[in-house]
Amino acid sequence: MKFITIDKKDWAKGIDKSRGTYQLFGPVTDINGCQIKALDADVQPEMEYTDSVLSAKSVLFPQSEKILVTSLNEADDDHHIMKRADGDYTPRAVIGIRPYDARAIQLVKMNFDTEDYRDPYWCDAYEATTFVGLAINKPGPLDFSTSTGTGPFSEDGLDILLADMDDKFLAKVLTPKGEAYAAACGFNTEADAKESQVLFDVMRKDAEKTISSSVETDKLKDKTILDLYEAPFWDDVAFSCINCGTCTYVCPTCWCFDIQDENKLKASSRFRNWDTCMSPLFTRHATGHNPRGEKTMRVRQRFMHKLKYFLDKYDSGIMCVGCGRCVKSCPVNIDIRQVCETMNNYEKKE
Amino acid sequence: MENPYLPYPVRIDDIEIATEDKSLKTFKFVFLNEGDEEKFAYQAGQFAELSIPGVGEIPIGIASSPVEKGFVKFTVFRTGVVTSYLHNMKVGDIMGLRGPLGNWYPWDKLEGKNVVIIGGGFAFTTLRSSIVYMLDPANRSKFGNIDVVYGARSPGMLLYREELYEWEKRSDINMHITVDGTDDPDWKYNKGFVPQIVEEKAPQADADTFAIVCGPPIMIKFTQPALTKLGYGPDQIIMSLENRMKCGIGMCGRCNIGKELVCKDGPVFTLEEINMTPKEY
Ligand SMILES: Cc1cc2nc3c(=O)[nH]c(=O)nc-3n(C[C@H](O)[C@H](O)[C@H](O)COP(=O)(O)OP(=O)(O)OC[C@H]3O[C@@H](n4cnc5c(N)ncnc54)[C@H](O)[C@@H]3O)c2cc1C
Ligand code: SF4
Ligand code: SF4
Ligand code: FES
Numbered sequence: 001m002k003f004i005t006i007d008k009k010d011w012a013k014g015i016d017k018s019r020g021t022y023q024l025f026g027p028v029t030d031i032n033g034c035q036i037k038a039l040d041a042d043v044q045p046e047m048e049y050t051d052s053v054l055s056a057k058s059v060l061f062p063q064s065e066k067i068l069v070t071s072l073n074e075a076d077d078d079h080h081i082m083k084r085a086d087g088d089y090t091p092r093a094v095i096g097i098r099p100y101d102a103r104a105i106q107l108v109k110m111n112f113d114t115e116d117y118r119d120p121y122w123c124d125a126y127e128a129t130t131f132v133g134l135a136i137n138k139p140g141p142l143d144f145s146t147s148t149g150t151g152p153f154s155e156d157g158l159d160i161l162l163a164d165m166d167d168k169f170l171a172k173v174l175t176p177k178g179e180a181y182a183a184a185c186g187f188n189t190e191a192d193a194k195e196s197q198v199l200f201d202v203m204r205k206d207a208e209k210t211i212s213s214s215v216e217t218d219k220l221k222d223k224t225i226l227d228l229y230e231a232p233f234w235d236d237v238a239f240s241c242i243n244c245g246t247c248t249y250v251c252p253t254c255w256c257f258d259i260q261d262e263n264k265l266k267a268s269s270r271f272r273n274w275d276t277c278m279s280p281l282f283t284r285h286a287t288g289h290n291p292r293g294e295k296t297m298r299v300r301q302r303f304m305h306k307l308k309y310f311l312d313k314y315d316s317g318i319m320c321v322g323c324g325r326c327v328k329s330c331p332v333n334i335d336i337r338q339v340c341e342t343m344n345n346y347e348k349k350e
Numbered sequence: 351m352e353n354p355y356l357p358y359p360v361r362i363d364d365i366e367i368a369t370e371d372k373s374l375k376t377f378k379f380v381f382l383n384e385g386d387e388e389k390f391a392y393q394a395g396q397f398a399e400l401s402i403p404g405v406g407e408i409p410i411g412i413a414s415s416p417v418e419k420g421f422v423k424f425t426v427f428r429t430g431v432v433t434s435y436l437h438n439m440k441v442g443d444i445m446g447l448r449g450p451l452g453n454w455y456p457w458d459k460l461e462g463k464n465v466v467i468i469g470g471g472f473a474f475t476t477l478r479s480s481i482v483y484m485l486d487p488a489n490r491s492k493f494g495n496i497d498v499v500y501g502a503r504s505p506g507m508l509l510y511r512e513e514l515y516e517w518e519k520r521s522d523i524n525m526h527i528t529v530d531g532t533d534d535p536d537w538k539y540n541k542g543f544v545p546q547i548v549e550e551k552a553p554q555a556d557a558d559t560f561a562i563v564c565g566p567p568i569m570i571k572f573t574q575p576a577l578t579k580l581g582y583g584p585d586q587i588i589m590s591l592e593n594r595m596k597c598g599i600g601m602c603g604r605c606n607i608g609k610e611l612v613c614k615d616g617p618v619f620t621l622e623e624i625n626m627t628p629k630e631y
Contacts, residue, residue, distance in 0.1 A: 256603035
């Protein structure tokens with residue numbers, strides 16, 4: 001494993017150099033707070049940020065994405081024949097992605113890249129992307145990532161992991177993709193691998209120690225889906241929820257989407273847009289019948305999906321990386337950690 | 351499938367009004383590109399997304415049968431945005447077809463078995479596909495007795511009437527057609543709701559008999575006890591579910607019952623499987 005030292009004085013220059021071959025994404029602050037967005041040519045990633053309001057999922061899964069196009073003009077030869085919309089799949093790099101968000105992308109990958117189908121939009125974007133992570137030295141109070149299979153220095157899903165060392169970054173180059181990106185920046189001051197690893201370990205332990213929040217998930221596996229589904233606590237959990245959907249939009253692991261057609265004159269486009277299981281429209285049949293017509297059913301769906309269905313289906317832990325965003329953003333303070341605890345401790349009364 | 355969102359271009363080759371109230375029409379499509387029909391190779395019980403550019407997509411069971419070549423057929427009830435638009439389209443119009451999607455009735459498991467088909471209302475589309483498949487000379491010997499209970503509100507609301515009456519005449523299939531009611535004095539078949547006719551006419555269960563049930567929720571609800579009375583176990587009752595769908599390939603996340611995605615792990619499940627999942631359908 002190779003380590004590189006990057007003096008912060010050289011950082012911006014290196015980033016700019018990489019723009020020749022990479023389209024860059026990174027944290028920037030706008031009126032809505034910190035976001036992971038495509039960086040304009042004169043914008044540097046804000047490497048001092050604590051957390052972004054929305055996760056990094058949009059780098060591969062935009063809020064709205066054109067997937068197919070066609071012409072509705074019958075005078076055109078190929079009218080009404082749909083084609084894949086043009087997309088830019090040249091190399092891109094997301095700079096400063098948090099380790100839990102990188103882990104989340106690995107979880108989302110299980111949905112979009114399957115044995116039976118490959119979602120070409122998500123997968124092509126994934127393959128084009130280099131993930132340059134930024135370790136979290138001082139985790140926030142809502143971070144419970146160490147109990148969800150990731151953590152402030154987790155390397156899972158990353159090509160490079162950067163550790164902020166005040167006047168410099170120490171970069172652990174994890175993959176050939178990461179190596180190529182470092183080269184494109186001209187970052188090549190190798191550091192002693194053994195020493196660097198020791199430094200990383202110390203910093204990781206310090207960071208992990210400051211995490212005070214956690215969830216227990218050990219008993220979820222042994223319960224049946226139906227027992228949890230029929231448990232008596234769901235009305236209480238859902239009571240204050242206003243079904244705004246915020247928790248699903250801010251979540252790095254929520255991948256549900258809708259498909260809609262839009263026409264401008266005779267040009268037709270098919271889009272996929274983020275959707276939310278919190279909306280009654282999500283499941284409503286044309287007949288008006290709705291299998292998740294009640295608020296409680298939708299809240300239960302969200303937590304059951306994350307904490308039980310996903311766990312049972314993939315055997316890769318829960319579908320939550322412990323970023324704490326939903327806890328922070330929920331207008332009525334519904335807290336997945338509490339729900340998880342309730343579920344984990346639930347015993348069906350015979 | 352290269353891009354699972356990209357439909358095969360098809361042309362509407364024929365449109366038939368399927369019921370007397372004109373709320374259902376049967377659309378026959380032919381593929382525009384050579385080779386697409388082969389790529390669309392399907393099994394009875396699967397569905398497809400009918401894709402109308404500029405309007406949207408709807409999941410519809412495949413009503414034609416794998417043994418019928420040169421076209422695919424779907425019977426569509428007019429209800430919302432896309433189905434209403436489709437009902438106003440013309441022969442010759444170009445649209446798209448995405449699929450085949452989902453699983454199918456367990457034809458491997460059903461080989462050598464007696465099959466009882468139970469359908470109500472317009473949920474008879476993939477059942478038609480199945481019957482035509484089983485009656486095909488190349489396949490008929492693979493199955494034991496075939497019984498069909500099919501009911502609709504009135505004679506004019508039965509789908510595929512010509513074929514039903516043809517099947518009535520055959521000796522290798524036992525038809526039990528029924529209507530809720532009719533004032534037609536010449537009506538030769540049953541009168542009564544599907545669950546009642548099932549109880550009266552369907553064969554008793556044995557280890558080698560399986561029932562396939564499709565219909566509106568109310569019919570399914572009352573047919574289950576009738577089948578239980580006849581001795582059918584939950585593993586011998588096969589059902590097809592309809593949840594709201596978009597992607598049809600297990601990715602958009604809306605059609606699940608528990609951890610099963612109806613579009614990909616279904617739409618066909620045994621009652622035994624359904625009994626282990628939340629009833630969110
Ligand atoms: C596996 C399967 C097989 C089906 N087979 C048939 C069939 O053979 N014949 C038939 O007439 N109908 C069938 N349906 C139901 C049919 O899909 C809906 O009636 C249709 O989607 C309604 O679309 P709409 O645009 O007219 O309604 P709107 O209410 O305007 O719906 C808007 C969109 O929501 C989705 N949607 C709404 N209701 C449903 C629903 N019940 N199921 C799935 N998606 C829905 C569709 O994407 C639709 O375009 C089937 C459904 C499924 C899931
Ligand atoms: S953010 Fe809170 S109130 Fe909004 S849908 Fe999620 S749980 Fe409900
Ligand atoms: S469920 Fe909440 S804490 Fe877990 S990954 Fe999603 S937003 Fe983060
Ligand atoms: S329709 Fe998208 S997951 Fe089933």
